[in-house]
Amino acid sequence: MLDKLFAAPADTLHQLVQIGSAADSSLFVTIMKTFSSWAVPVLIFLIIILGWYKKVKVYETFIEGAKDGFNVAVKIIPYLVAILVAIGMFRASGAMDVFVALLSPLTNLIGMPAETLPVAIMRPLSGSGALGIVTELMKQHGPDSFIGRLASTMWGSSETTFYVVAVYFGSVGIRRVRHSIAAGLIGDTVGLVMAVIICRLVFG
Amino acid sequence: MNYIWLGLMVIALVVGAINGRIDAVTKAAVDNAAAAVEIALGLIGIMTLWLGIMKIAEKGGIIRILSRAIRPLARFLFPTIPSDHPAIGAMLMNLIANWLGLGNAATPLGLKAMEELQKLNKSTDTATNDMATFLALNTATICLIPMTVIAVRAQLGSANPFEIISTTILASTCATIAGVTAVKLLQRLPSIKKSDPNHQENISPSKEEGHHVG
Known part of the structure; x- marks a missing residue:
């Protein structure tokens, strides 16, 4: 059903991505890599x-800003412990299998593919956890299999929402995050789909 | 967040008990608590460096220049932030660091942006709409080159480890658009509107008593 719906734009998209992929391995990547390594020093x-040109006392100003570094890092500890402990316990309990069973009719x-569902569930919770699953899938099915390519794309196209929310809000002491989690998860879901x-x- | 945290903990404990993995669950709790502190402490150095640099950027005016450069887009995404406010420049720097996959710099720059956003917040513990929008942009961020996963693919002998770049960029662009749309639609819901710390009715003192948030 979905295939028919997307049949028309599919060709254009396919060609676009082919062009993109052809450039991937050579020029684009070289440019991006160079850019990445020069971005920070520049x-x-x-x-x-x-x-210095604007007559800012650079050394004094650096120290003034830098003295908050320790406090910010320490301030996020309770938020980070709360979320990482919950995620760690969730992973260790084997609850993932329950979620896979519940969600598989929807994802079908x-x-x-059912094999990639754990990637989708793990991705917003833990980046390294999800990468572990992706690696495992690619070992089993090969990196150039459909499952391998899909799992890689899924990993790259969304973020560890819970970690980001905990750290970013934690740093300024925000406890009531309102609609940010919902919006972040909607973004993740759309990205994965x-x-x-x-x-x-x-x-x- | 309350329900999500409660849900994760309760599910973990109940399912762990049923599966007979309660020891593993306990161990995970202890290990992850330690790991969380390690991550936070590991941030101290890089955090200190970037906060120092960013202070110079702020005083030297580079953040203001960046803020002005993206005024039209900023006005759409963050209508209540003055267009030359340092928060805009700090957020832009964080997003660029994310696009380039500069994970090390991205977090400190993001936290600097949060600090600036917090200055515009009338509440000390409740997120503003602008914060939610920034988080949505951030959690659904477009990564131009997902180097981590490309490295794994190369290691496992892929014929073309880079072929997933285009699909990733396309999918994450959709994710970003969806995240921002979601945040903009959700903030119109009456219950979300009511909890907005910068919403007119919530800050006018005369109405505050009859209008308890929360």
């Missing part, structure tokens, strides 16, 4: 030079 250089509808649809169109 940024620091520009900030300091511009500060969009054509997500789109990963399935896009991978089926491109690699399927």
Whole structure:
């Protein structure tokens, strides 16, 4: 059903991604890698030079800002302990299997292979946990299998929402996060579902 | 967050007990508590460095320049933040660090942005709409090159470890759009609106008593 719905844009998308993939391994990656390794030093250089040009006392100002570093790091400890302990216990309990069983009828509808469902559930909870599952899947099925490619795409296309929420809000003492978790999880879900649809169109 | 945390803990304890893995659950609790502190302490150095650099950036005006550069987009995403406020520049730097996969710099820059956003917050413990939007942008962030997973693919002998870049960028773009749409729609819900610390009715003292949030 979904295939028919996406049949028209599928060709265009396929071609677009093919073009993208062809460039992937060569130019694009070289540019991005160079950019990544130069970004931090260039940024620091520009900030300091511009500060000096604007007659900012750079050393004194650095110290003034830097003295908060310790406090911020210490401030996030309770938030981080709370969320990481809960996630760790959840993983160790084997509750993942229960969730996989509950959600698999839903994910079958969009054509997500059952093997990749644990990646989807683990991704917002723990980046390294999800990477472990992805690695395991690629060992079993091969990195260039559909499952391997899909799992890789899923890993890259969403974030560890719970960690980010705990750390970011923790640093400023926010306890009532309101709709941020819901919005973050909606973003994650759409990312994961789109990963399935896009991978089926491109690699399927 | 209350229900999610409660849910995770209760499910873990109940399912762990049924599965006979209660020892593993206990061990995970202890280990992860220690790991959390290690992560936080590990942030001290990089945090201190970036907060120092960012202070220079703030005083030298580079953050203000960045803020002005993305004014139209910022006005749409964060309508209540003045367009040359340092919060905008700090958020932009965090998002760029995320796009480039500079994980080390991204967290301190994000926390700096949160500090700036908190200055615009009338409450000490409740998130503003702008914070929620920033978090949505951040949790559904577009990573241009997911190097970690590419490295694993290469190690496992993939013929083209990079072929997932385009699919990843496409999927995460959708995730970002969905996250921002969700945050903008959710904040219109009456219950979410009511808990907004910067909402007019919530800050006017005359109505505060009859209008308890929470």
